[in-house]
Amino acid sequence: MTINASGWRPETPVVGNSTAPTFTGNKGLMLEEALIFEIGSAETTGVEVAPPVEAPSRLGTLGRAKPIGLPGLAEPEAVRHYTRLSRQNYAIDLGLFPLGSCTMKHNPRLNEKMARLPGFADVHPLAPVDTVQGALEVIHQLAHWLVTLTGMHSVAMSPKAGAHGELCGILAIRAALEARGEGHRKTILVPESAHGTNPATAAFAGYAVEDIPATAEGRVDLAALTARLGPDVAGVMITNPNTCGLFERDMRAISDAVHAAGGLVYCDGANFNAIVGRVRPGDLGIDAMHINLHKTFSTPHGGGGPGSGPVVFSEALSPYAPLPFVEQTSDGFRLVEEETADEHHDHSFGRMVAFQGQMGMFTRALTYILSHGADGLRQVAEDAVLNANYVLRSLDSTLDAPFGASGPCMHEALFSDSNLAEGFSTIDVAKGLIDEGYHPMTMYFPLVVHGAMLVEPTETESKAALDQFIGALRSVAERAKAGDVALKSAPHFAPRSRLDETLAARKPVLVWKDPELAVAAE
Helix, strand or coil: EECCEEEEEEHHHHHHHHECCCCCCECCCECCCCCCHHHHHHCCCEEEEEEECCCCCHHHHHHHCCCCCCCCCCCHHHHHHHHHHHHCCCCCCCCCCCCCCCCCCEEEEEEEEHHHCCCCCCCCCCHHHHHCHHHHHHHHHHHHHHHHHCCCCCCEEECCCCHHHHHHHHHHHHHHHHCCCCCCCCCCECCCCCCCHHHHHHHCCEEEEECCECCCCCCCCCCHHHHCCCEEEEEEEEECCCCCCCCCCCHHHHHHHHCCCCCCCEEECHHHCCCCCCHHHHHHHCCEEEEHHHHCCCCCCHHHHCCCCEECCCCCHHCCCCCCCEEEECCCCEEEECCCEEEEEEECCCCCCCCCCCCHHHHHHHHHHHHHHHHHHHHHHHHHHHHHHHHHHHHCCCCCCCCCCHHCCCCCEEEEEECCCCCHHHHEEEHHHHCCCCCCCCCCCCCCCCEEEEEEECCCCCCCHHHHHHHHHHHHHHHHHHHCCHHHCCCCCCCCCCHHHHHHHHCCCCCCHHHHHHHCCC
């Protein structure tokens, strides 16, 4: 940033033959927008509020000693400020979102319409059960289809997201082991190709974590895993399809080996989108698996959430699943919130959350399932895999595809920066993609591939959209292979040029300070 005679202005990089910044700082219709503290003032407001009635303070020494200093804006200024900021966000409604290992698929507007219906949008978790029978039926019906699609025995609906679901599964595994007198098993085996949250979850639950290496083709080394099994191993956490975008062909053999050694199998189901309707994890010997509803069943992702990560269980783990759950009776639906004496929840490890989970996400997910039907869900997986393989084979002659020779991928195409010109890396390709109008793919993950670039196109992208993205990525990659120095300072056409991300992460500026006061203080 620079200060000139016209006030605060962003630096404008040299691009082509143009070196002069615009007077406003705007770039075409991408409007420059300062911080709200810089454009507002405490004397301005869009509303009139009557002075508060004088009354004795009950705050004692905790009362505010000086004005809070919040900026005030007139209504049109406030609307324009946040609208301009929103234009600087990349979103699935703007274009293809190629984040690998983090499915960013289109959310059908039908789902949103259903979630906004009265009775769903305004339901309260403390409402009497007899007044929310419809909501409970939605939860119960969604639970039925999740169990059916996975071939498992039961499901816990309350976990709020993927990592929360992982913790739910590991806690159930721990409860099961302790119930049979094997609490001494304190080691969880995690393959190199698993999601990064898997070892973190196991460690958080108090387990020691040991890595299991991958084979040259990017899958779990079955021999190494089998050799490590023993009386101290509680189980394995495995991602399938894995983070290299490959299906673990030995999954059944892995499960059998772990069970024979007295352990249990947790599967990270974040990539269920690639196999829904095609493969039932229960048939592979899995004991617990979370399902990210936003990835497989199109509920909003990230900031558009909140998340939801139901966990399906095998018959062996069902008695240890968390509360509450919805049960259908002759009188309707009821919430089971206490441990029961039946064979399903007599040893529940307790609760994961205060209430029942994310109602809005349940409504959206069930809408997605019912509107697609069995054939539609199967096509979701088939098209996700087809699109990823189209990207892989369209670019494997341009970018290095470390596991390209292993055969087709699943829903993600994995590339590396190994064939770029010296001095160029994944980050240069990613920043170049921003200039092309795309959010970058997942970078430097999975860790088993140096300079990884993980692309997930999802099933909701057309061939035309894929062709445009492939063309853009190929163009940037060819520039990096040719040593185009302009890439080292990309992006050039974004609201901000390349930042020092390391400094920003280590020393983030989280509080705005009035520059005039800062100068005066000096």
